[in-house]
Amino acid sequence: MAQPRPSDPGPRAEVVVDLAAVRHNVGLLSRTAADSGAATMVVVKSDGYGHGAPDIARTALRSGASWLGVCTLDEALALRDNGIDAPLLSWLHLPDEDFAPAVAADVDLSVSSHAHLDAVLDGARRAGRPARVHLKIDTGLGRNGCTGDDWPDLVDAAAKAAAAGRCEVVSVWSHLAFADVTDHPVTDAQAARLDAAWRHARDRGLAPMRHLANSAATMARPDLHYDLVRPGIAVYGLDPFDRPVGESPLRPAMTLRARVVNVKKVRAGEGVSYGHEFTTTRDTTLALVPLGYADGVPRRMNFGGRMRVWLGGRSRPVVGRVCMDQVVVDCGPDGGSQVREGDVAVLFGPGDGGAPTAQEWADELGTIHYEVVTGVQSRRITRTVVGENV
Numbered sequence: 001m002a003q004p005r006p007s008d009p010g011p012r013a014e015v016v017v018d019l020a021a022v023r024h025n026v027g028l029l030s031r032t033a034a035d036s037g038a039a040t041m042v043v044v045k046s047d048g049y050g051h052g053a054p055d056i057a058r059t060a061l062r063s064g065a066s067w068l069g070v071c072t073l074d075e076a077l078a079l080r081d082n083g084i085d086a087p088l089l090s091w092l093h094l095p096d097e098d099f100a101p102a103v104a105a106d107v108d109l110s111v112s113s114h115a116h117l118d119a120v121l122d123g124a125r126r127a128g129r130p131a132r133v134h135l136k137i138d139t140g141l142g143r144n145g146c147t148g149d150d151w152p153d154l155v156d157a158a159a160k161a162a163a164a165g166r167c168e169v170v171s172v173w174s175h176l177a178f179a180d181v182t183d184h185p186v187t188d189a190q191a192a193r194l195d196a197a198w199r200h201a202r203d204r205g206l207a208p209m210r211h212l213a214n215s216a217a218t219m220a221r222p223d224l225h226y227d228l229v230r231p232g233i234a235v236y237g238l239d240p241f242d243r244p245v246g247e248s249p250l251r252p253a254m255t256l257r258a259r260v261v262n263v264k265k266v267r268a269g270e271g272v273s274y275g276h277e278f279t280t281t282r283d284t285t286l287a288l289v290p291l292g293y294a295d296g297v298p299r300r301m302n303f304g305g306r307m308r309v310w311l312g313g314r315s316r317p318v319v320g321r322v323c324m325d326q327v328v329v330d331c332g333p334d335g336g337s338q339v340r341e342g343d344v345a346v347l348f349g350p351g352d353g354g355a356p357t358a359q360e361w362a363d364e365l366g367t368i369h370y371e372v373v374t375g376v377q378s379r380r381i382t383r384t385v386v387g388e389n390v
């Protein structure tokens with residue numbers, strides 16, 4: 001049996017984040033935005049889609065982005081604690097959260113209702129400075145944001161607070177429902193509603209920016225760039241239109257990989273993993289890779305027996321059920337000469353040489369690549385950053 005290679009230890013399981021890819025993607029997105037006179041906010045919610053928010057934020061700000069976007073106050077304050085002082089918008093809050101620390105830390109706050117505005121203004125009073133607010137209008141996503149009916153009341157209250165020096169209304173903004181479907185009629189209706197909401201705010205004496213575009217709209221709808229675009233997924237190199245690697249101008253930043261903990265020869269007719277869903281049909285070599293559903297490899301990933309990993313210079317099938325901590329790879333009768341304990345198996349990555357991608361996982365799972373990369377957040381996976389230097 002092959003021995004581990006002490007000269008090449010490496011972590012047991014690893015998410016590798018390629019900041020050179022992030023630089024490439026942000027450069028491309030921010031140039032596209034700049035062509036229409038828009039600034040770029042890179043969205044780093046959910047720990048930078050699982051890639052590590054501070055590293056992504058710092059890299060993005062050096063690559064053409066000037067704003068950051070997050071979901072929660074904790075995410076915003078964690079970036080400030082990491083010394084990141086760029087304009088930063090946080091947008092999903094409870095009305096009874098304490099907004100004073102965020103206002104004090106110069107975090108812009110999205111507001112979707114009169115109650116939220118009051119809570120933010122109360123935080124501003126306690127912080128001793130005006131809040132920077134972005135008024136969110138629900139233009140048709142049917143999710144967060146003020147309804148058209150309640151908009152005049154919200155704008156009224158915000159205008160009064162602005163006149164009293166208690167807040168600055170930085171933007172009127174919204175989020176698209178069909179950005180990944182090019183030229184969907186709902187997108188145009190949403191833009192028209194945003195424009196009307198913005199005009200209403202202007203009529204009340206405010207001078208806000210407008211922003212609407214996520215990754216897909218940043219790439220495909222320059223007419224909707226307005227003052228600021230908010231790409232997320234494309235920053236991480238995953239194509240919002242699901243174009244395969246090679247056809248997409250983006251480069252995936254995340255690689256999930258792990259080292260083989262065990263290689264063994266087995267005879268034909270042996271059952272593999274729980275429930276023996278797979279039985280060897282020939283004498284073969286099995287390799288054990290220490291990643292499972294507790295690490296973000298969904299159990300249903302191998303229900304059709306189509307999961308594969310890149311190992312020993314080629315793509316190889318995962319056989320049997322995905323377990324909590326491990327999967328079994330069938331390396332074939334000659335596997336013992338090609339795969340050794342300690343070798344690195346790539347579960348997904350940029351797809352170099354035909355290795356699996358997050359997009360392929362999403363297709364297999366009937367989901368989107370967003371869910372694949374944000375799902376990999378286990379504490380026992382080492383996060384390694386590469387490509388830091390320009």
Ligand SMILES: *Cc1c(COP(=O)(O)O)cnc(C)c1O
Nearest residue numbers: 043175214215216230231232233
């Ligand atoms: C997540 C998010 C984005 C980024 O969307 P992508 O599709 O990842 O580009 C932009 N705006 C808001 C409000 C979001 O929640």
